[in-house]
Amino acid sequence: MTPPLTLPAAGLPPSFRSRIAERIAASRDPLARLRAGHELELYYEAGDPHSQLCAALARKLLPRLDRPLRIRVVAAPDVATYPEAERQRSFAASDAARIAPCHGLRTPIAIPAGQQAAFAARLCAAADAEHFLQIESECLTALAGGQSLSADAASLAGAERMLAANAVRRFKLGHYLPAMWQYRGEWFWALDRLDLLQARLDADHALQGQAPLTNFDPGRLPVSPAAADTPLEFWYSFRSPYSYLAAVELLRRRARGARASLQVRPVLPMVMRGLPVPRIKRLYIVRDVKRCADTLGIAFGRIHDPVGDGVLRLLTVHPHDADADTQLRYCAIAGQTVWAEGLDATRDDVLRSVIERCGLDWPQAREKLAAGVDTRAAETHREALFAAGLWGVPSFRLGGFTTWGRDRLWMLDALDP
Structure with a gap:
């Protein structure tokens, strides 16, 4: 059995506002x-x-x-x-x-x-x-x-x-x-x-019997498995907590020997593409992700929202030239940084900790930042996302099969021969 995946922590003090967000994530209205x-x-x-x-x-x-x-x-x-x-x-x-x-x-x-x-x-x-x-x-x-x-x-x-x-x-x-x-x-x-x-x-003793509410069998998925060499494409946003959970889950699967070929495609978050995310939606998502993260054993709740400059900096230094596992690890560690450690991605010491925890070179990343914000790759990935008939993250494509949401990772398992 593969031991649980543990991502290294930054060891930096969380922001004050992340402590407030932590209480909201763990609460019910x-x-x-x-x-x-x-x-x-x-x-x-x-x-x-x-x-x-x-x-x-x-x-x-x-x-x-x-x-x-x-x-x-x-x-x-x-x-x-x-x-x-x-x-x-x-x-x-x-x-x-x-x-x-x-x-x-x-x-x-x-x-x-x-x-x-x-x-x-x-x-x-x-x-x-x-x-x-x-x-x-x-x-x-x-x-x-x-x-x-x-x-x-x-x-x-x-x-x-x-x-x-x-x-x-x-x-x-x-x-x-x-x-x-x-x-x-x-x-x-x-x-x-x-x-x-x-x-x-x-x-609440409100349900008779112990049988599950549904007899779920992923083997009945009406889709044929993909060829072993088909790459899995993973669209991700640094402002999406579901993307963070998906990145960690994909790392766990890869540690167990899941599909070798992977393409990581970070995109700008919806709100930075001009799409609304109302407060009621944000509150539900944070509380729902907290429940899911607790079930999965993934750290979550101490949140410093990276929207704006934090996202732009994370995208600018994303290691596009690195191997897929390093890119996926970068997504997961960046996600942990803002969604679980409560750290401000606009700070250099925070971004440096993300880079170095991935085994990457901070001076090289700092040079990218000095050259200015670069979202060209993110825009290319967004165009590919829309061409696939999708709109949000996390999304996945495996050959001719596309799906959206971390709740559909089980489908990818079913399609892995």
Whole structure:
């Protein structure tokens, strides 16, 4: 068994503001917890394939649940939280189709845009969760058979008011996306946080039996393995904590002998490319990453956000000419520096510690800094990211297979022959 990967620490004092961020990352919003009550909630969007997967899981969950389940219909996310809607929706459809068989669930049905309002209106008429799931099943069967759904003007208007009210409640409880489970003020994404959701329900004796919520089998992934010499491309941002976790996990996999050929592609963060990242999204991400990092045994929480000059400096001295393992180690150590050690990447002593912990030459890196900020490689990588049909990080490409998110690293394992 390969021993746990330990990255060297800088040994420098953390910034003051990182100590505040550490408390936020480790906390849960007490007001949201108070407002939430003891119901389990699922937020469902009529046009979202992951919402269909959640509803399919709810059918299995409901008989075991000793808490009320409330399914709330919401509209599509707004542009501030879903900035690349076309790419994101295209990815969601293919992603849900891939993961459905791995959970033993039916592949979601594409809902035509012109049918989504009527579908939502039908769902809003449900009296309870069981009734909701019955209506959803009937509507999906009708749509799959080529039938059209209809709703009268009063039903559509009532549904619109209900969707707005549900969105307000979701926002007050701290979230912004569909396909989200909410329990006692804590949020769980689709099928990817079921282990955490089950742990919370078990702690409250709210779930009958010890069986997992889903029988997940990555061997059922409907994609063929890639040839052994196919390079894995890894898009990374120094401002993305999920990228940091992914970099550490990839290092661990490579220590176990995973795919030899790797291309590391750092890019500018979304907010520095003119894409919004609202406060509610930032808070959820920090708390979610903290949960994931604790599960993975990766240090996280003492944060000094590198956005701006910190990111630009890290990109400028990125060792593009070094071997792939050194580049990956640089990403991981830089990530640990800003996401776990609370150090300011705009300081020379901090950047020097990153460079030297990677076994690289600080005087050479200092010469790069003196020559000015250089994001040309990052822009080339961004263009390749968009050409691959992706938009955010961490993202991965293995031959003709592309995916987004550290939650999909298991797919890369399944594709490794």
